[in-house]
Amino acid sequence: MTDALLTERTDQVVTWTLNLPESRNPISDDEIIDALVDAVEAANADDDVRVAILTGAGSAFSSGGNVKHMRDGVGMFGGTAAELRQGYRRGIQRIPKALYHCEIPTIAAVNGPAIGAGCDLALMCDMRLASTTAVFAESFAKVGIIPGDGGAWLLPRAIGLARASEMAFTGDPIDATTALDWGLVSRVCEPDELLAQAHALAARVASNPPHVLRMTKRLLREGQQQSLESLLELSAAMQAIAHQTDDHHEAVDAMLERRPPRFTGR
Numbered sequence: 335m336t337d338a339l340l341t342e343r344t345d346q347v348v349t350w351t352l353n354l355p356e357s358r359n360p361i362s363d364d365e366i367i368d369a370l371v372d373a374v375e376a377a378n379a380d381d382d383v384r385v386a387i388l389t390g391a392g393s394a395f396s397s398g399g400n401v402k403h404m405r406d407g408v409g410m411f412g413g414t415a416a417e418l419r420q421g422y423r424r425g426i427q428r429i430p431k432a433l434y435h436c437e438i439p440t441i442a443a444v445n446g447p448a449i450g451a452g453c454d455l456a457l458m459c460d461m462r463l464a465s466t467t468a469v470f471a472e473s474f475a476k477v478g479i480i481p482g483d484g485g486a487w488l489l490p491r492a493i494g495l496a497r498a499s500e501m502a503f504t505g506d507p508i509d510a511t512t513a514l515d516w517g518l519v520s521r522v523c524e525p526d527e528l529l530a531q532a533h534a535l536a537a538r539v540a541s542n543p544p545h546v547l548r549m550t551k552r553l554l555r556e557g558q559q560q561s562l563e564s565l566l567e568l569s570a571a572m573q574a575i576a577h578q579t580d581d582h583h584e585a586v587d588a589m590l591e592r593r594p595p596r597f598t599g600r
Contacts, residue, residue, distance in 0.1 A: 336365050336366075336368075336369045337353055338352070338363075338365045338366045339351065339352060339353060339366060339369035339373060340391070341373060343383075345537075346382060346385065346540040346544070347383075347384065347385045347387065347536040347540055348373075348377060348383050348385075348386050349386070349387045349388075349389065349529075349533075350373050350386060350387070350389075351388075351389050351390065352366065352389070352391060352395070354366065354391070355390070355391040355393070355394070356392075357400070358393075358394035358396070358397035358447070359390045359391065359392070359394055359395065359396040359452070360397050360398065360400040361396055361398065361399075361426065361429060361451055361452065361455060362398070362399040362400045362409065362411070362425065362426050362451065363409060363410075367425055367426060367428055370429050370432060371428050371429070374432040374435070374436045375432070377436060377437070377438055378435075378436065378437045378438070382544075383438055384438055384439075384539065384540040384542075384544045384547055385441065385536040385540045386438055386441070387440075387441045387442075387443055387529075387532045387533065388440060388442050388455070388459055389442070389443040389445055389528075390445050390446065392446070393445075393446045393467070394445075394446040394447045394449075394452070395442075395444045395445055395447060395448040395455075395456065395468065396451070396452030396456075397447065397449050397450070398451030398452040398454075398455075399426070399451050401477065404477065409421070410422060410425035410426060426451060426482065427483060427484070429455065429458065429483065430454070430458050430483055430484040433458040434555070437552070438544075438547065439461065439539050439547055439551055440460050440461070441459060441460070441461045441463065441532050441535060441536055441539075442455070442456040442459035442461070442462040442463070443465075443531075444462060444463065444464040444465065444470075444528075445465050445467070445468065445529075446467050446468055446469075447468065447469050447470075447507075448469070449473055449507075450472070450477075451482075451483045451485070453470045453472055453473075453489075454472075454481065454484060454488055454489070456470070457485070457488040457489060457492050457518075458484070460551065460554075461520060462519040462520060463519060463520065463521045463522075463523065463528060463531055464513055464514070464519040464521070464522050464528075465524070465528045466510055466522060466523070466524055466525065467510070467525055468509075468510045468513070468522075469507040469509055470501075470507060470508050470513050471501070471505060471506065471507035471508070472485055472498070472501040472505065473506075474505065475502065475503065475505040476505035481502065485502070486498075486502070492518055493517055493518050494517075497516050510522045521535075542597070543582070543585065543597045543599070544599045545575075545581065545599060546576055546579075546582075549572045549575070552572075553565065553568065553569060553572065556568060579600060580598060580600040581597045581600065584596060584597060585597075
């Protein structure tokens with residue numbers, strides 16, 4: 335267990351808080367990488383968890399890579415070109431893989447600057463809310479490197495190729511209002527309202543059957559890559575499972591009886 339990532343559970347919602355505020359929550363060190371991967375694995379294994387919120391402690395969401403470690407050539411930034419390649423593969427690239435395969439819906443509550451890999455970390459989540467103090471920058475070019483954590487795959491899918499290219503080629507930041515206009519986030523709120531808004535959204539999601547949430551997320555993921563025919567086949571198989579669950583029968587009964595449903599995850 336590490337203090338670099340705080341985990342808090344409220345009913346069916348888990349909140350992960352990057353907790354290195356003095357260094358603006360970098361995510362390139364093994365401690366935080368391991369903690370994020372472990373947190374996702376724990377959520378995947380717990381059928382009672384339905385939604386995860388990811389946020390940062392202090393004034394920043396995440397500064398991305400540790401620039402001082404880049405300068406000093408330590409940690410994942412040390413060694414020969416071959417060693418650096420393995421450092422990325424065995425280091426920070428574990429985060430996008432983990433979050434991509436996170437079975438539950440995820441919400442990024444972006445409380446401040448999300449820079450470089452920190453911007454990409456927000457993009458790894460399914461939904462994104464931003465504080466008015468948030469800024470987003472795909473700023474790798476500013477420090478003479480490329481997006482090494484999947485940003486070139488994530489960003490165009492979120493805002494389109496032209497705007498992603500503008501962000502990646504200039505490295506310039508955009509503010510929360512622009513992020514909302516471009517579709518990078520779905521909502522902007524005042525700083526003191528951000529977590530409340532994220533938890534309200536999480537509660538709306540968590541009110542639905544947990545197995546349906548996990549299967550729907552898988553379909554959304556697969557839909558980014560598969561043909562329509564392949565996705566329809568997968569949808570038919572998952573739908574057959576959904577129709578056999580107690581939660582489906584409870585949902586239909588509750589709708590017909592005009593009462594709130596009571597889902598059990600069975």
